[in-house]
Amino acid sequence: MRFLHTADWHLGKLFGQRYMTEDQRHVLKELIALSVDEGVQAVVIAGDIYDRAVPPAEAVELFSETLAKLSEAGIAVLYIAGNHDSASRLDFGRELLTASGVYVRALTQAEAAPVVLEDAAGPVAFSLLPFATPTDVRQAFQVPREEPLSYDGAMERQVRAALSAVPRGCRSVAVAHAFVAGGMASSSERPLSVGGTDQVRPALFRQFCYTALGHLHGPQRAGAENIRYAGSLLKYSFDEAMQQKGVLLVDLAADGKAEVRAIPLHPRHDVRIVRGTMEELRRPDFDALDHEDYVRVDLLDADTILNAYDKLTAIYPNLFALTRPNWQAAPAEELTVRPRGERVSEQHLFRDFYEEMTKEPLTPAQEAYLADCLEALAREEREAR
Ligand SMILES: [Mn+2]
Known part of the structure; x- marks a missing residue:
């Protein structure tokens, strides 16, 4: 089975005070064309569809359009919520979408059957594991309050439940949004937890034929060839300037062996x-x-x-x-052009500073205003004593 692994679209992202929606539309067009040309059976999006819980209308529209185009082309779409998404909003239309070959899992459930797609070699079970905090998992799995639960422990429970729902001998793919230990972070990712560790062991995913990960924005392996981050759709911070963004084309053989090819996307602006x-x-x-x-x-x-x-x-x-890596404000002594010991009024100092910065002298009106301000400050200071 051939499918496309992508993640961290962050639709509606603001970067450099600009909405990236048009840039995202541009590469998504390429992603759709690529999916059709390569004959993929499914597109898997491993979380962070949107950049925030309540995305701008244009971002929702873009996602809706993208789903429609893939679905029209007969390509299944599988997606989960990331830590930037609002799980309950992303869950919208779940039952209805299933009829169109669009599978969403946004909310964590203790019993979640995998999505099973078939190819000539038989079925492939996709276990969709939406982003969940230990608190979410505690609730869904009814973990007693006195039992401590870390991110790793929470993921372990989700994985165990997912594996138990995969039919014996069936090829399996996990889709998750998590920080797998050993990964390289970028500055456009929002930490999953504040303080404490949010990392999970790569070994948790060992039993799946392939694991499609989201969260880290740099494309990378996570402890094994078949446990991968696709990386974000676009570069969303300057520390990602040297990364090559794109998608992963995964071929799952009849014996479950995954062959992965990275395909770059071409953004409108680098x-x-x-x-x-x-x-x-x-x-x-x-x-x-x-x-x-x-x-x-x-x-x-x-x-x-x-x-x-x-x-x-x-x-x-x-x-x-x-x-300005080499720029330092001039040291104080260089600015002291007056002989030592000479007392200079604040008005005089400010006037010099203003001229130095703007290359213009103060106008008489500004001089008068400055004098008023200084007088008011002096009065305040006297009264405070
Ligand atoms: Mn992300």
Whole structure:
């Protein structure tokens, strides 16, 4: 059986103050075409369909459209809730969708039968394990309150229940949203738990022919060749700039052996980091790549550059972030141009500071306003004593 493993779409994501919906639509179009061309039987989405519990309307519309297109092409879609999704909202239409070959599991249940798809070699059971906190699992599995339950212990219970529902000798695939120990995190993932460990052992998934994971945004193996993170649909932070995003094409042989091929997706705009001084960056031949990309500029100049952001936006219209790794505010003594011991009024100091920053002197009206402010402050200070 051939199926596509993808995860962490984060539809409706805001990145660099921008909604990524159009960028997501662009790669989803490619994902749909790829699924059709490669003749996949199913598309498996391992959680974080949306970026937040209440996604923007455009994001819901995009997901709805995507499901419809895959379903029209005769491709089954299987998805679970991730930690960013609202489980009860994602569960909407579950029974109705099943009739169209769309299978959703968002809420954790102690008894959840796998979704069984057939190919020429027989059935394949897909165990859908939506993201669940230990509290969710305690409730669903009625674990006594005095019994401690970690993320690992919670996952172990879900996996055990899932395996017991897989018919003997049937090929099996797990779909889960979790932090498998040993994985590499990125900064666009929201931690699953605050303090305490949220990690689970990769060995929990050993008995499945393949495990389709979501949560970590970098595509990676999780302790074994057949336990994988597909990674996010797009780069959602600058520490992901060097990652290759895409989907995994999985071929499950008759004996249950999984062969996995990573296929890149081609985003509308790349996310990348550009490093240079202002002088270098302004040279027309400095950066041959697309200037419309979503960039972070690491501006290497050591001295103050006025309006750096505006100057850089003229070069990179989609400037999402700016860092100044070599810049330090001038040490105090360099700013002290007056001989020691001379007492300078606050008004005088502020006037100099203003001129230094803006290259403009204060207007008489500003001078008067400043004097009023300083007088008011001085009065407050006197009265506080
Ligand atoms: Mn995610």
